[in-house]
Amino acid sequence: MQRLQKNSSAVLLAAAFLGSSAIVPVGFGPLSATVAEAAVARSIVVRGNERIEEETVLSYLTIRPGQSYGAGDVDESLKALFATGLFADVKITPQGSSVVVTVSENPMINRVSFEGNKKLNDDALKTVVRSSERAMLTRAKVQSDVQNLLEAYRRSGRYGASVEPKIIDRANNRVDLVFEIDEGAKTGVERISFIGNDSFSDSRLQDVIRTRETGLLGWLRTTDTYDPDRLAADQELLRQYYFKKGYADFRILSATAELDRETNVFYVTFTVDEGEKYTISDVEVVSSLSDVDPESLRGVVRTDAGDTFNSLRVEQSVEDLTVRVAEGGYAFAQVRPRASRDYDNKTISLTYYIEEGPRAYVERINIVGNDRTREYVLRREFDLAEGDAFNRALLDKAERRLKNLGFFEKVSVTTSQGSAPDRVVVNVNVEEKATGEVSFGIGYSTTDGVIGDVSISEKNFLGRGQYVKIGVGGGTDTQSYEFSFREPFFLGRRIGFDLDLYRKVTEENDYRDYDEDKIGGGFGFTLPLKEEELTLRLGYEIYQTDISDPASPGATGLADCAVNPDLSPAICDSLGKRLTSAISYKLAYNTLDNNLNPSDGFYATFGQEFAGVGGDSFYLKTTAEARAYRELLPDFGLVGKLAIQGGHITGLGDERLRVSEQFMMGGTMVRGFENSGIGPRDSVGDDAIGGQMFFAATAEGTFPFPVIPKEFGLSGAVFADAGSLWDADDDLENIVNTNGGQVVSDDFALRASVGAGIRWQSPFGPLRADFAWPLMKEDSDKTQVFRLSGGTRF
The missing domain is CATH 3.10.20.310 (membrane protein fhac)
Structure with a gap:
């Protein structure tokens, strides 16, 4: 036993003396290295390299010719060579006074492909993987690619997806890398x-x-x-x-x-x-700036005592106060809202503190992710630029504006320290989304029958933030053509410019006994008066109206209309071509939470149109409208709407109004009546001739159906409408009376109806059906109990 122990000790000592070792790091295959401790490498020989230069291999070694080396040096050299990702196997062995480095190069990727993918195409997947053609194949990179592919499928909603990499050998140490994908079902x-x-x-x-x-x-x-x-x-x-x-x-x-x-x-x-629901008990503005009068700023604040607390209104108030104070010369002023809660009475006392902020400047604004959108389109949404005083409220305002553009899927605005303590770098990161649309529409209405349209629109034309639309449409009795252009920043200022060209042809149908061809265009400028809420539009429009009698196509006036005794003399008087050139303005106030499907807020307009800047028409038209929305029962999705609108038109000078210039009223304003079914009418031809004054009011409640799943998009509505149209032009009425006819329903007479409707946000477009029953009407009115309209976009 002692002899055996001595022999074993001798073997261990010998092994230690010779410094034999075996190292097997992780890689595509085994490797080994045997060196002698305290040996000197007289020379280093590299073998097995084909594409990689010998100098490249030597540069990663810690062993140097003429220097002694040990096991630690061999280990470090092996790690360095494997870390390059260039080699599948490496061996370092001593041969006499030389060190031999034998390498096995990783294969070159000839092709990267995907199999089994349908939901995500090859182009999308290639942006995810790191392995690429004409690059070295490494196990670590392939494993990383598998995880990236799985993550891409998880983000597309497929958590059951699986990915298996396959390596197909080709000649000359080349391989094809194939990812076999089982996408699985949507999670x-x-x-x-x-x-x-x-x-x-x-x-x-x-x-x-x-x-x-x-x-x-x-x-x-x-x-x-x-x-x-x-x-x-x-x-x-x-x-x-x-x-x-x-x-x-x-x-x-x-x-x-x-x-x-x-x-x-x-x-x-x-x-x-949830916490408690608070109302605002009082609002106060406090300023530490000597030249700023708090009382003069109270009109800027959008939160009032008695209102339900609304964080958005608080944020908007901070922004408006910041801008107003900055305009007064305090570029670094900060507005800080503070809320003092009264838990017993469930009220909040709001105080806006205005104070001098730290003097910091915007060093630069970095914008990333706008591959298509021009950079100036994003920069113009900021009320500050490089070199301006930094203000967080204005930055938050710019972020909200960018999100409201509708050009981006995601918007992030952050800040970082600049080159000095008083310098701030603003980082804007956006992710663009598709803004173009090719639309095909088809629908049906009880007024126009089957209708359809084709349009091409782009909300961010050429990345300039402009809106362009070209469309054509038609139906049983109508054809339409349109071109629209919108520029939200005209000449670099926050002034909207719009241009419209159109043509609409309407043929004789059940609601009218004449043909009408209207062609024209116009432009306008929209100026913000109070941020996004109050705007003023100034516009000009010129168009030609050609009214013809199907029974006598060449008729141009009352004398040529005798061929068709059923046509009202008022309409005969309007036959022929008439050019209208008009200027207009419109004030609009909008606080709706959603312009397409509002549930809260107020919308009101007031405008006038003056025709007589050249052309054949001379009149002054005034219109006004107001709509209010509120959630009545939020849990049930019941939204209430109150609306009222009215208008007046009068001829200027000795010129009389034509039928096409007067107001018409019917099913769109007061449901339960035909188009042009209300108001002054010729008793002989039974044609609507319109009126100079109208008003209409609506009370409506919309709600989702409680039993039907929301996926169907069905909702209901109950409504009550009222309105009237009266006071036809005196000269027009005289023409009717002196040519054997009589104008009826020319006085103010209230019409009213109640009804219920169904709204369907179907996969094929919005559909709407209304059932209305007139409660108050005149004998000459034309009623219509059921009304259907709708369309689709593909």
Whole structure:
């Protein structure tokens, strides 16, 4: 036994003396190295390299000719060579006084391809992987590519996807890299739940967020899949919704998404703490700047005592106060809102503190991600530029403007330290989205029958932020052509410029006994008077109207109209071509939360049009409209609407009005009546001749159907309409009376109707059906109980 122990010790000592070692790092294959401790490398020989220069291999070694080396040097050299990703195998062995480095180069990628992918095309997947053609193949990079591909599929809503890389050998140490993909089924959101919500139901909060539950129409949308970025955006949408509804203490405690791998669905749960709902008890403006009078700024504030607390109004007030004070010479002034809560009475006292802020300047504005949109389109949305005083409120305002453009999927505006303590760098990161649309429309209405249109529109034309639309349409009795152009920043200023060219041909139908061909165009300038809320549009329009009698195509006046005794003399008087040249202005006030589908806010307009700048028409037309929306029962989605509109037109000088210039009223203003079914009418020809004055009012409530799933997009409406059209032009009335006719319903007489309707936001476009029953009408009025309209866009 002692002899055996001695022999074993001798072997260990010998091994230690010779410094034998074996190293097998991670790679595509095994490797080894045997060196002698304290040996001297007289020379270094590189073998096995084909494409890689010998000098490149030697540059990564820590072993140098003429210097001693040990096991540590061999280990460091091996690690350095493998870290390059150029080699599949490396061996370092001593041979006499030389060190031999034997390498096996990684193969060159000849081609990268994908198989089995349908939902994501090859171009999209190639942007995800790092492996590329004519690059070295490495295991680490391939494994990273697999994970990146899986993440891309997860973001597209396919958590069951699998990816398997395949390597196909080619000649001359080249390989094809093939990713075999099983995309799997779409991983939908089975259920969205809310915990802690007492003031608003789950269904109401589901309408606030963008993520949707998978339903019958899930194949038409992508928002019913789990996306972590969308979930984060949903949390912000919930906060904004509660803050705008008065819940200043609202918090999201957690937002989780649990994946059930067996059924391949997600369960999303938001846990919230609503807090109390507050109203504003009082509002005060306090200034530490000696030359700023707080009382003079109270008119700028958008929050009033007695209102429900609204964080958006507070933010807008801060921005407006900041701009007003800056205009007074305080470029560095800051406005800080402070809220003092009265928990017992559930009120908030708001104080806006105006004080001198730190003197910091904008060093530069970096914009990233605008591959298509011109940089100046983004920069003009900022009220500050390089060299200006830095102000956070103006930065937040610019971010909101960029989001409202509709050009970008995501917008992020952040700041970083500049080259000096008083310098700030503004970083703008955007992700562009498609802004063009090729649309085909088809629909039906009880007025015009089958109608259709084709249009091409672009909201960001050539990346300049301009809107362009070209469209043609037609139906059983109509044809239309249009061209529209919008420039939101005319001559570099926040002044909108619009240009429209159009032609509309309307033939004789059940609602009119004549043909009309209208061709013209116009332009206008829109000036902001109070940010985005109050605007003034100044416009000019010129158009030619050609009214003809189908029974006598060449008729140009009353004397030529005897061929058609059923046509009103008032219309006969309007036969022929007439040129109208008019200037106009319109004031618009808009606080709607959504212009297309509003649920809260107020909209009002007042405008006048003067015709007589050349041409054949001479009149002054005045119109006004007001609409108010409010959520009556938020939990049930009931939105109330009150609307009123009216107008007056009068001929100027000795010129009389024509039928085409007067107001017409019918099914669009007071439902339950035909188009042009209300107002002055010729008793002989039974033709509507219009009136100089009108008014209409509507009370309406819209709500989603409680039983039918939301995926169907069905909602209902109940309404009550009232209105009247009266006072035809005296000269026009005399023409009728002196030519064997009589104008009836020329006095003010109230018409009223009640009804119910169905709205369907179908996959094929919006459809609308209204049933209305006239409660008050005149004997000569034309009624219409059912009205259908709608269309589609592909």
